[in-house]
Structure formats: C-alpha cells, structure tokens
Amino acid sequence: MKIIIVGATGTIGKHVAGALEKDHEIIRVGLKSGDIQTDITSPDAIENLFRQTGPFDALICTAGDAYFGPWKTMTDKEFRLGIDSKLMGQINLVLIGQKYIRPKGSFTLTSGVLTNDPVLGGANPAAANGAIEAFVRSAAIELENGVRINAVSPTVVEESPKYFSFFPGHIPVTMKQVIYGYLKSVTGAGTGQVIEVL
Amino acid sequence: MKIIIVGATGTIGKHVAGALEKDHEIIRVGLKSGDIQTDITSPDAIENLFRQTGPFDALICTAGDAYFGPWKTMTDKEFRLGIDSKLMGQINLVLIGQKYIRPKGSFTLTSGVLTNDPVLGGANPAAANGAIEAFVRSAAIELENGVRINAVSPTVVEESPKYFSFFPGHIPVTMKQVIYGYLKSVTGAGTGQVIEVL
Numbered sequence: 001m002k003i004i005i006v007g008a009t010g011t012i013g014k015h016v017a018g019a020l021e022k023d024h025e026i027i028r029v030g031l032k033s034g035d036i037q038t039d040i041t042s043p044d045a046i047e048n049l050f051r052q053t054g055p056f057d058a059l060i061c062t063a064g065d066a067y068f069g070p071w072k073t074m075t076d077k078e079f080r081l082g083i084d085s086k087l088m089g090q091i092n093l094v095l096i097g098q099k100y101i102r103p104k105g106s107f108t109l110t111s112g113v114l115t116n117d118p119v120l121g122g123a124n125p126a127a128a129n130g131a132i133e134a135f136v137r138s139a140a141i142e143l144e145n146g147v148r149i150n151a152v153s154p155t156v157v158e159e160s161p162k163y164f165s166f167f168p169g170h171i172p173v174t175m176k177q178v179i180y181g182y183l184k185s186v187t188g189a190g191t192g193q194v195i196e197v198l
Numbered sequence: 199m200k201i202i203i204v205g206a207t208g209t210i211g212k213h214v215a216g217a218l219e220k221d222h223e224i225i226r227v228g229l230k231s232g233d234i235q236t237d238i239t240s241p242d243a244i245e246n247l248f249r250q251t252g253p254f255d256a257l258i259c260t261a262g263d264a265y266f267g268p269w270k271t272m273t274d275k276e277f278r279l280g281i282d283s284k285l286m287g288q289i290n291l292v293l294i295g296q297k298y299i300r301p302k303g304s305f306t307l308t309s310g311v312l313t314n315d316p317v318l319g320g321a322n323p324a325a326a327n328g329a330i331e332a333f334v335r336s337a338a339i340e341l342e343n344g345v346r347i348n349a350v351s352p353t354v355v356e357e358s359p360k361y362f363s364f365f366p367g368h369i370p371v372t373m374k375q376v377i378y379g380y381l382k383s384v385t386g387a388g389t390g391q392v393i394e395v396l
Contacts, residue, residue: 043274071340076241076290083281091325092274115332123336127289127329134313134328138321142269 002027002056003186004049006040006093007063009033011159012110015175016060016182027053031063040064040089043096050100058186059097060108061090066125068166079124086110086128091135094149103145108185109136111194113155119167129153133194140192148191152181155198173197200225200254201384202247204238204291205261207231209357210308213373214258214380225251229261238262238287241294248298256384257295258306259288264323266364272321280322284308285329292337292347301343306383307334309392311353317365327351331392338390346389350379353396371395 001024007013008028017026028034029049038049040063050056066082067074090109097107111129114122136151143149156167158174181197184190199222205211206226215224226232227247236247238261248254264280265272288307295305309327312320334349341347354365356372379395382388 071337072296074293076286076293079286079289079293083286087325087329088274088277088281091277095272095274095277098270114336115328116335118332118336118339120340123333123340126336127285127333130313130332131285131325131329134316135321135325137314138312138316138324139269141316142318142321 001025001058001186002053003058003060004029004053004056006038006059006061007110010062012154012157012175012178013060013062015179016062019179019183020186027056040093041084043092046092046096050097053100055100055102056105057102058106058108059093059101060182060186061093062110062182064089064110064128066128068121068125070121071123074123079127082124082128086125087131090132094135094139098143098147101147103147105147106186106191107139107147107149108182109149109151111151111153113153113167113170113196113198115153117155117170119170121166136194137192143191148185148189150185150190150193150195152178152185153194153196154178154181199223199256199384200251201256201258202227202251202254204236204257204259205308208260210352210355210373210376211258211260213377214260217377217381218384225254238291239282241290244290244294248295251298253298253300254303255300256304256306257291257299258380258384259291260308260380262287262308262326264326266319266323268319269321277322277325280326284323284326288330289333292333296341296345299345301345303345304384304389305337305345305347306380307347307349309349309351311351311365311368311394311396313351315353315368317368319364334392335390341389346383346387348383348388348391348393350376350383351392351394352376352379
C-alpha cells in the first residue's frame with residue numbers, strides 16, 4: 001500500500017512509519033521535516049499535499065497540537081490552537097483527502113484518553129479528541145467505495161516521560177501497544193471505531 | 199436563582215424558560231431577541247453579556263448553529279459554522295462566564311444524539327457535540343466553588359417535524375422530556391454529566 005503518515009517524524013509517527021515501511025510505500029509528512037512539508041492548519045496546504053502525493057491507500061495522522069495549560073485563564077485564543085490543529089487539521093485531511101484516496105483505502109486519525117478521562121489543564125485536547133471521535137463515527141457512514149476511517153486513542157506513552165506528571169495515575173502504555181492500534185486500523189477491516197490504547 | 203438562558207426564544211429555549219420562570223428570575227438572551235442580544239460566536243459580545251447580567255446562578259445554552267449538508271462537498275468553511283457557533287460559542291460562555299457565576303452555580307450546555315449515533319449530513323454537529331461532551335467532563339474537574347457543568351443531549355424533538363426526515367428511525371422525544379433534562383442539570387446535583395434525552 002501507499003501510506004501517507006502526517007506527523008511521521010514525531011514521537012509516535014516515527015515508530016508507526018518504522019513498523020509499516022518494510023511492507024509498504026511510506027510518504028513521511030511533517031511541518032518542517034519528512035518527504036513533504038505541510039501545515040495541517042491550512043486547507044490550501046493540505047490540498048497541495050495531496051496534489052504532490054497523488055492517489056493513496058491509507059492516511060495516518062499522528063500530528064495535531066492543542067493547548068495544555070491553566071483553566072482559569074484559558075481564552076478563546078488559546079483554545080483555538082487545538083481547534084485549528086488537532087481538530088480541523090485532522091478533519092480537513094479527511095474532507096480533502098477523500099478526493100484522492102483509493103477504493104478500500106483508510107483514514108486513521110489520533111484522539112486520546114482525555115475524551116472520557118480528563119486531567120487538569122487538558123480541556124482543549126479533550127474537546128478536540130471528542131470532536132475527532134464523533135467525526136470518525138459520522139465519516140464512517142458517509143465514505144464510499146469501501147473507504148474506512150478510525151481513530152486511535154492512546155493514553156500517555158512510555159516514551160514521553162515529560163507528560164507523566166500531567167496524567168497522575170495513568171499507567172503509561174508502551175510504544176508497541178500504540179503501534180498495534182494504528183496497525184489494527186490500517187490493516188484491519190473496522191470502520192467508525194475508536195481504538196483505545198490504555 | 200438568577201438564570202441566564204442563551205437561546206431563550208428558540209424551539210427548546212422558550213419551553214425551558216417557561217418551565218423555570220415561575221420559581222426563578224430568567225434573563226432571556228437571543229441573537230436578535232430576548233432581554234439581551236448576544237452573538238455567541240464573539241468572545242467580546244459574550245464578555246459584554248455578562249457585564250450586563252452581572253453575577254448569576256445558572257446559565258443554560260440552547261443556542262448554537264452547525265452545518266447540515268452533503269458530505270462529499272463539505273469544506274473547512276462550512277465546518278467552521280459548527281466550530282465557531284455550537285462548539286466555541288458554548289465553550290466561551292463557560293470560559294468567560296466562570297468569572298461571573300456565583301458559588302454553587304451551574305452551566306448547562308447542549309450537545310445532541312449525533313455524538314454517538316450519526317446520521318447522513320451531520321458530521322459537523324456531531325463533531326461539535328463530541329467536543330462539548332468532552333469539554334463538559336473536563337470543565338467539571340476544573341470549576342471551583344461548587345460550580346457544576348453538564349450537557350443535555352437530545353435526539354430530534356417532537357416539535358421540529360422539519361428535521362424528522364434527517365433522523366430516520368429516531369423516535370422523536372417530547373418537549374417535556376427535553377425540559378426535564380435541563381431541569382435535572384440545573385436543579386440536580388450532578389456535574390460532568392451528559393444527560394441523554396432519547
């Protein structure tokens with residue numbers, strides 16, 4: 001398969017790319033690195049990405065920023081970080097990418113544990129995650145030609161110790177567990193699923 | 199209690215206002231009607247609303263637009279309708295309103311059945327709903343002084359027959375059922391809940 005990985009040089013993305021590259025053609029996409037550079041907060045940049053990749057079989061997005069910070073002073077401006085990047089960035093990859101994806105292809109987005117299990121400071125990524133998960137269930141009944149869509153929802157990952165203190169009591173998952181979540185979406189047959197990695 | 203109802207002249211809001219006005223002081227807020235006019239897509243307008251209302255005990259939002267339309271041609275621009283109105287409009291009412299709400303007060307937002315049970319054409323309201331529900335769970339662990347927050351999530355309502363065809367097989371709920379959802383949030387003790395009216 002020809003697989004586009006957006007966020008392919010990030011903590012999770014590089015491992016997912018490594019796990020798939022033996023058997024598949026991987027196009028690594030990053031903000032400032034990878035085979036192609038794209039800013040997912042720009043619909044024009046996303047359209048330009050797909051013009052360069054051409055038709056593809058799978059898209060995985062492990063990219064998307066959100067604001068993590070104190071609740072009492074949180075403003076619209078800070079909240080828009082997650083809205084424009086993790087939420088609309090991923091949704092636009094699908095709305096635009098549906099014109100380029102091959103029959104029986106798949107989209108795999110990334111949400112996260114905060115949808116249902118919040119932590120202090122995380123209202124923005126939580127809202128973005130909740131939107132992505134509901135979007136995936138909606139898109140699954142819309143996409144035609146056997147195209148599938150799922151979200152992988154991991155908790156904090158073993159390789160990101162700097163986040164541990166923000167997730168008290170969350171048992172970090174291994175990168176191997178996280179990779180298996182993405183493999184399940186891309187190489188499995190499910191659609192409209194939120195694949196929790198907890 | 200002093201209760202602000204944003205969307206108080208809409209289909210649901212007018213009935214919720216009617217059910218609460220016997221026992222409480224109601225401030226009706228609408229885009230172009232009611233006691234105070236506010237555009238919830240503008241944080242400045244929301245700040246101005248609370249400057250006019252002053253301290254309050256409960257805020258109910260039954261307002262918030264989203265885009266309902268064909269999937270294949272859906273763009274970022276159309277999707278932003280639900281992002282700016284139903285999603286960020288309601289979230290900004292809380293982020294800004296927390297400075298004005300009295301101890302033990304409550305926020306009640308509106309999501310909807312599409313979060314978990316999608317229909318064709320409804321990806322935008324579904325995403326907005328999913329974000330609101332995750333936000334409510336996050337905000338519930340952040341709000342201090344006993345302030346509570348919930349979302350009411352109704353399916354299609356008996357009084358809106360024009361929407362029936364978009365919700366095939368959904369059994370319309372009565373307005374009385376919907377009102378009880380809002381009453382549960384405002385006069386009950388729960389927080390971080392999604393009160394489904396199905």
